[in-house]
Amino acid sequence: MTTNGSRPRMVTVRVQRFNPDVDEKPYFDEFQVELTPAKTILDALHEIKTAQDGSVTYRRSCRHAICGSCAMYVNGKNILVCNTPLRDKIDEEGTVTIRPLPYLPIIKDLVVDRSSFWEQYERVKPWLIPSADVPEKEFRMSSEEVAALNKAETCIMCGACYSACQVIAMNKRYVGPHALLKAFLRVLDPRDMAPSERLADVGDQDGVFRCHTIFNCIDACPKDLDPTKAIETLRKLAQKRQAFEAARRDRQRMLNEPIASS
Amino acid sequence: MIEHEVIIVGAGLAGSWTAMVAGQRGVKDIGVLSKIHPLRSHSGAAQGGIAAALNNARPVAGTGPRGPLEPVPQGEDPPDSPELHMFDTIKGSDWLGDQDAIEIMVNEAPEIIYAYEHMGCVFSRLPDGRIAQRRFGGHSAPRANYAADYTGHVLLHTIHEQALQHGVEFYSEWYCMDLLVEDNVCRGVVAMDVLTGEIHTMRAKAVMFGTGGYGRAFEVTSNAYANTGDGVAIAYNAGVPLMDMEFVQFHPTGLYEHGILMSEACRGEGGYLTNSEDERFMERYAPDKMELAPRDLVSRSEQTEIDEGRGIGPDGKGIYLDLRHLGAEKIKARLPQIRELAIDFVGVDPIDDPIPIQPTAHYSMGGIPTDADGQVIANADGQVIADADGTPVVGFYAAGECACVSVHGANRLGTNSLLEASVFGRRAGHAIADFVQNGAELHPVTGDPAERNRQRVARLMDGAGSESVEAIAQELKQTMTDDCGIYRDKERLAQAMQHVGEMQERFKDARVMDKSKRFNTDVLAAFETEHLLTFSEVIVAGALAREESRGAHYRTDFPKRDDEGWLKHTVAHKGEPGEGPRLSDKGVNIDWDRFPPQERKY
Numbered sequence: 001m002t003t004n005g006s007r008p009r010m011v012t013v014r015v016q017r018f019n020p021d022v023d024e025k026p027y028f029d030e031f032q033v034e035l036t037p038a039k040t041i042l043d044a045l046h047e048i049k050t051a052q053d054g055s056v057t058y059r060r061s062c063r064h065a066i067c068g069s070c071a072m073y074v075n076g077k078n079i080l081v082c083n084t085p086l087r088d089k090i091d092e093e094g095t096v097t098i099r100p101l102p103y104l105p106i107i108k109d110l111v112v113d114r115s116s117f118w119e120q121y122e123r124v125k126p127w128l129i130p131s132a133d134v135p136e137k138e139f140r141m142s143s144e145e146v147a148a149l150n151k152a153e154t155c156i157m158c159g160a161c162y163s164a165c166q167v168i169a170m171n172k173r174y175v176g177p178h179a180l181l182k183a184f185l186r187v188l189d190p191r192d193m194a195p196s197e198r199l200a201d202v203g204d205q206d207g208v209f210r211c212h213t214i215f216n217c218i219d220a221c222p223k224d225l226d227p228t229k230a231i232e233t234l235r236k237l238a239q240k241r242q243a244f245e246a247a248r249r250d251r252q253r254m255l256n257e258p259i260a261s262s
Numbered sequence: 263m264i265e266h267e268v269i270i271v272g273a274g275l276a277g278s279w280t281a282m283v284a285g286q287r288g289v290k291d292i293g294v295l296s297k298i299h300p301l302r303s304h305s306g307a308a309q310g311g312i313a314a315a316l317n318n319a320r321p322v323a324g325t326g327p328r329g330p331l332e333p334v335p336q337g338e339d340p341p342d343s344p345e346l347h348m349f350d351t352i353k354g355s356d357w358l359g360d361q362d363a364i365e366i367m368v369n370e371a372p373e374i375i376y377a378y379e380h381m382g383c384v385f386s387r388l389p390d391g392r393i394a395q396r397r398f399g400g401h402s403a404p405r406a407n408y409a410a411d412y413t414g415h416v417l418l419h420t421i422h423e424q425a426l427q428h429g430v431e432f433y434s435e436w437y438c439m440d441l442l443v444e445d446n447v448c449r450g451v452v453a454m455d456v457l458t459g460e461i462h463t464m465r466a467k468a469v470m471f472g473t474g475g476y477g478r479a480f481e482v483t484s485n486a487y488a489n490t491g492d493g494v495a496i497a498y499n500a501g502v503p504l505m506d507m508e509f510v511q512f513h514p515t516g517l518y519e520h521g522i523l524m525s526e527a528c529r530g531e532g533g534y535l536t537n538s539e540d541e542r543f544m545e546r547y548a549p550d551k552m553e554l555a556p557r558d559l560v561s562r563s564e565q566t567e568i569d570e571g572r573g574i575g576p577d578g579k580g581i582y583l584d585l586r587h588l589g590a591e592k593i594k595a596r597l598p599q600i601r602e603l604a605i606d607f608v609g610v611d612p613i614d615d616p617i618p619i620q621p622t623a624h625y626s627m628g629g630i631p632t633d634a635d636g637q638v639i640a641n642a643d644g645q646v647i648a649d650a651d652g653t654p655v656v657g658f659y660a661a662g663e664c665a666c667v668s669v670h671g672a673n674r675l676g677t678n679s680l681l682e683a684s685v686f687g688r689r690a691g692h693a694i695a696d697f698v699q700n701g702a703e704l705h706p707v708t709g710d711p712a713e714r715n716r717q718r719v720a721r722l723m724d725g726a727g728s729e730s731v732e733a734i735a736q737e738l739k740q741t742m743t744d745d746c747g748i749y750r751d752k753e754r755l756a757q758a759m760q761h762v763g764e765m766q767e768r769f770k771d772a773r774v775m776d777k778s779k780r781f782n783t784d785v786l787a788a789f790e791t792e793h794l795l796t797f798s799e800v801i802v803a804g805a806l807a808r809e810e811s812r813g814a815h816y817r818t819d820f821p822k823r824d825d826e827g828w829l830k831h832t833v834a835h836k837g838e839p840g841e842g843p844r845l846s847d848k849g850v851n852i853d854w855d856r857f858p859p860q861e862r863k864y
């Protein structure tokens with residue numbers, strides 16, 4: 001890259017446009033944006049929307065990869081645009097191509113309809129089912145138990161995995177990696193009172209056995225989580241549910257006791 | 263027309279607690295509006311922790327205020343207490359917090375943490391399985407309970423999921439634009455279904471606002487795009503006053519040039535602040551608490567370093583946050599998100615290099631005045647709207663960052679606001695359940711409020727004006743930062759006042775570019791900007807009137823706290839068009855025997 005120091009380097013940002021009320025099919029608009037070191041793709045979109053074309057439509061909120069609003073398909077990969085530097089996504093032609101998450105109905109431009117995504121999320125009963133008999137203070141949990149749950153707890157429900165999943169692309173009845181990760185979180189939580197029912201729920205053909213282990217979800221996850229592994233764990237547990245149930249009952253008898261250091 | 267028993271605007275911690283509790287209490291018909299999906303609410307961005315004196319951890323004896331922590335052995339005297347938490351909060355508030363409300367908050371704190379834990383929150387743990395705790399600025403004991411450095415995320419997901427169980431109806435991506443109050447009785451709201459662009463009048467027996475903060479009025483901010491203070495501005499427009507709006511917290515550690523938060527947990531875990539001369543300059547400003555002095559003080563110290571030429575970075579407007587001595591293991595275990603953000607946004611791995619940071623607008627202490635049950639109060643003397651008999655704005659509740667109870671007074675302590683949103687969100691849920699179950703009614707609305715608001719949209723789309731919404735928003739943020747920021751004085755504030763007024767005028771000619779109905783975020787941005795202009799004027803008016811320095815409000819021309827003249831809340835009512843806010847005041851609740859005002863030294 002050579003610059004003469006005065007002329008700004010411009011990047012072409014191609015944005016897929018589509019308003020179903022007026023457009024027959026999606027098309028691309030091109031915008032020129034100056035490249036600066038600190039600029040993220042979201043900054044570029046904001047610049048386009050506020051200075052060039054206010055009708056360019058996308059979701060965003062927190063700006064730092066925790067709210068899950070801004071997953072999009074950029075140069076062929078699902079990413080969060082808020083924490084991705086513009087400079088990292090420029091292809092050989094000096095272009096960045098932004099499209100909505102694939103396989104989901106488009107509401108407008110880069111905004112997709114995540115209804116099926118949320119339905120599956122609710123289907124797995126994402127809430128913990130607590131004991132009716134809670135201690136006065138906290139349940140005791142070991143740091144290892146917490147560490148195992150963190151691998152699911154930090155999911156931001158952005159939909160990047162869901163929309164990268166080949167099975168979802170063909171069959172929206174599949175529960176999907178995000179909701180199975182949530183089910184994993186609850187099943188592995190020693191405080192949950194219904195792990196066995198959960199395993200029965202996700203242990204059917206639309207659940208863990210539908211995953212083809214293609215690993216797209218892992219590649220797509222902006223938080224470096226591993227839904228495939230969680231699904232495999234659930235699959236194994238579903239296969240030996242009785243032993244698992246017995247182990248959970250034992251654990252719950254001790255849940256109000258200090259963790260013994262090993 | 264849509265009708266519910268209860269309408270809640272906002273699905274962060276405050277709104278979700280209210281919804282869940284009202285649902286649990288048997289209120290059948292609850293609608294919750296959120297302009298973004300509930301799980302996108304900004305509560306999820308909170309990193310550091312939520313305060314409560316659980317007495318799980320304590321400093322190792324004899325190691326000083328920054329030494330290591332250890333579990334409190336079973337059966338030993340608890341080192342921390344709600345009383346101590348209360349004192350720290352009062353001192354942090356620079357004695358402007360209402361002590362009755364603070365007492366309620368600190369007493370309910372442990373119970374709230376255990377409630378979250380029982381509902382499935384995955385807190386970080388001590389080796390014996392209890393919830394881990396760490397230090398936070400202004401707290402004299404380690405009482406920040408946390409889930410690594412994504413505490414808010416974990417709390418938000420937990421409470422949202424619990425609320426889902428109680429038959430609450432979520433209106434996700436609905437934008438509230440008007441509050442309907444007539445004769446001191448709240449009747450509902452007007453909101454746009456963002457997907458279709460349709461505008462609806464929504465009636466309810468009770469309305470609750472949990473609409474969050476308004477850091478977006480400033481150029482550099484830790485706040486999400488969504489934090490535009492809509493609820494605060496909407497309530498003000500409906501005749502409800504605002505309280506203590508001049509108190510805006512600047513957080514000492516926003517990422518340089520981005521404003522994105524580097525949690526105070528960085529310093530709680532032992533991080534240093536250094537200037538261009540490699541000096542831990544807090545030695546000169548708060549020799550005792552050092553980096554863990556409260557935020558207002560640390561931010562001012564940074565700003566002084568920067569103003570005196572000891573800043574870092576190309577423009578000299580930065581400071582270094584140095585975590586290197588914590589070591590890779592601790593950074594990865596306790597501050598994983600911080601590390602990721604520093605790498606992604608400024609290309610610095612905190613294990614190897616110091617992180618460039620700068621003060622960033624962070625938290626809004628002021629807001630809609632309420633009592634400790636979320637009931638909105640409106641009169642200067644703590645009664646309700648400015649009418650003669652002083653009855654409440656019947657059926658209107660608020661909690662969380664948009665409200666002013668006031669527990670934070672002139673300066674909030676870190677980890678107290680997740681607590682506030684939870685405690686008072688829950689209390690509002692109970693108060694609303696009582697209100698509805700004691701026979702509250704739906705009240706009629708005059709005219710066609712939805713149509714009135716459709717006209718507002720039409721003006722933005724079809725009018726002849728040519729002002730750009732974004733240009734006005736940018737100018738406003740610059741003005742608020744330059745003239746109403748960390749250091750303030752009469753001259754600059756007067757200038758800001760005039761400037762904001764001019765921008766309000768110009769906004770009348772603002773036009774949007776997107777003319778379509780479907781998912782029109784251009785129109786939403788215009789409404790949000792109008793709201794920024796509305797409450798910014800109140801911030802500036804309060805700052806101009808308050809001729810003293812207290813907590814986050816610092817006047818270089820009045821550098822001392824003045825308890826004679828100013829130990830009182832600022833209350834602002836909307837004046838006639840062109841008139842500006844009408845200011846009055848309200849006494850502070852102080853327990854003179856237990857916690858009389860003292861000098862605030864760290």
Ligand SMILES: Cc1cc2nc3c(=O)[nH]c(=O)nc-3n(C[C@H](O)[C@H](O)[C@H](O)COP(=O)(O)OP(=O)(O)OC[C@H]3O[C@@H](n4cnc5c(N)ncnc54)[C@H](O)[C@@H]3O)c2cc1C
Binds near residue numbers: 306310414438679
């Ligand atoms: C980066 C960051 C880190 C923080 N870390 C901590 C911490 O560690 N500890 C701590 O105690 N505090 C922390 N805080 C502060 C704390 O997170 C907030 O004060 C608190 O979460 C506010 O909760 P809330 O429920 O009031 O509002 P929010 O969570 O902001 O929710 C607001 C809700 O209102 C909705 N809404 C707003 N306007 C409208 C409208 N017009 N129509 C419809 N819906 C609307 C939004 O969609 C959203 O659902 C942090 C803040 C920031 C910015």
